[in-house]
Amino acid sequence: MLTKPLNTPLIHRSVYLLGLLSLCLAGSVSAKDYSILNVSYDVSRELYKDVNSAFTEQWLKQTGDQVTIQQSHDGSTKQAAAVIAGLEADVVTMNQEPDIDKIASKGLIRKDWRTHFPNNSAPYTSTTVFLVRKGNPKNIKDWDDLVKGDNVVILSNPKTSGNARYSYLAAWGYALRKPGGSADKAREFVTQLFKHVPVLSTGGRAATNTFIQNNTGDALLTFENEAFLIAKDLGADKFDVVVPSTSIEADHPVAVIDPVVDKKGTRKVAEAYLGFLWTDAGQEIIAQHHYRPRNPEILARHADQFAHLELFSINDIVPGGWPEAQQIHFSDGGLFDQIYTP
């Protein structure tokens, strides 16, 4: 409230000036140049860089129109909040359903978005694996090893990062499903696990940086694609991927933001862009980035670059799926808040 008297005169004077300025900027785009904004999660940077250039080229060939795809990356839940606050995304490419449901609940995405594209609108999946220091000095092989001794585990914040929510639920599912497992045992295991976590960052990429740049931690919990990106492309001599016995299947759904594409007249290109992810060319790029494509042939062709493990889905461990998981585990005062005390 205190800011009002100071701000009001500034705003009045500047709104006109800045409105003019933005008009000038907007006016410089010619009619046949489309520009769409893809708001995405943190670790999809490399994937969409390649997808975008392939799609741009294909679209130009197909239609003769030039399309520019702009990117914005951060923790997925933070990104969903930005879209709700008015970030004009044409499409969102997220790493789990709740973030899209949240945007849909504000009327920005149609309620039946899951039926808009095949595979519940998720063009690829991933799973949670471990990244450890070269040679695996702490001998971390499965979930139980993470909580041994003074092992330090790095992951991002399940409140703001979809990546970390999968890590949390994967740990939960492991303890729940193993022989003699129960909800109580799962809670105990996850509590133990988070005692080994010294710091939580906003997004998955920030957690990776903590692990590889700051040299903190014995194991990083993250998506398979992120772990392989590091272990194969960036630090083959420094890190190894460890595949646990079992983990969670992570759907990565996509959606069109209806009011934005209708206003901008970009619906056709936005839908074609997301549809491109299901084409052979799109699925091939997806596989090259260590995401699991939906096309079985392309998946088989890249089989050697994916971890072999038993996958369970969220519905296997939380009967009500994401809405219930969100309510029980990640809502304010939920299980995560109860077990994590920094």
Place this chain on the structure above:
Amino acid sequence: MNAIPQPINPAKLVARQQVALQDADWVRWSLIAIAVSFISLFICLPLGLVIFQAFSKGVVAYWSALSQADTLAAINLTLLTALVTVPLNTVFGVTAAWAITRFDFKGKSLLTTLIDLPFSVSPVISGLIFVLLFGAEGWFGEWLMAHDVKIIFAVPGIILATLFITFPFVARQLIPLMQEMGTQEEEAALSLGAGGWKTFWAVTVPNIKWALLYGVLLCNARAMGEFGAVSVVSGHIRGLTNTLPLHVEVNYNDYNIVGAFASASILAALAVVTLILKSALEWKQGNR
């Protein structure tokens, strides 16, 4: 305190001064050593590291990192932001300082406090204020959407947030000086028949110009370097709403270390230029 100061024996004063200046050698040297090592550890070393990392893959890599379209866009946006906010805040700062030091009105002390507000709230909160005002679910959100005016997650939001953050710099430099100056010279000019405008340009401006320039420089440095508030309202759209400080973070998180530090070196260079100008101004002022 006595109304009339007691005469002081000058010889005594000099003697006292000499004692003060003649601290034991070890005190003097250790103080100097502490200051120098502190500055080298916390300023020179990181600055050197930025330059070292920026050139770690050679001049060509440095240059190609800087000539990336996204980097150029970030540099342009940063310069545009400074170009809009600094002149506006110079005018606002002079106006505010004038109002506070030349007029008496109700709520003057409140106004003085409010000018300091951007200094005292966290930049993240400053950014959130604008989201709460202009975001789709904010106070003006619906109106702005209906009229297709984009503020948040676009250039206007970045400029507004920077404007807010850098508001106090010019006013804060001017207020103490103008208070100390008093109004006598201006009253004299007015009584000699000069108009208000002429008095301002011929009497006030020459008196405050060094402090004004100093305030403008500080304002500019912060406008180009602001991270927190801008990060909240930016939306992080590459090549569009990333200022240089945000671009540094994006590159760092893309594992593009050369790109991150090359952009950082531009920011550092801008800061160094600002510092040199500032020292030159101080030196000039000291000589007067």
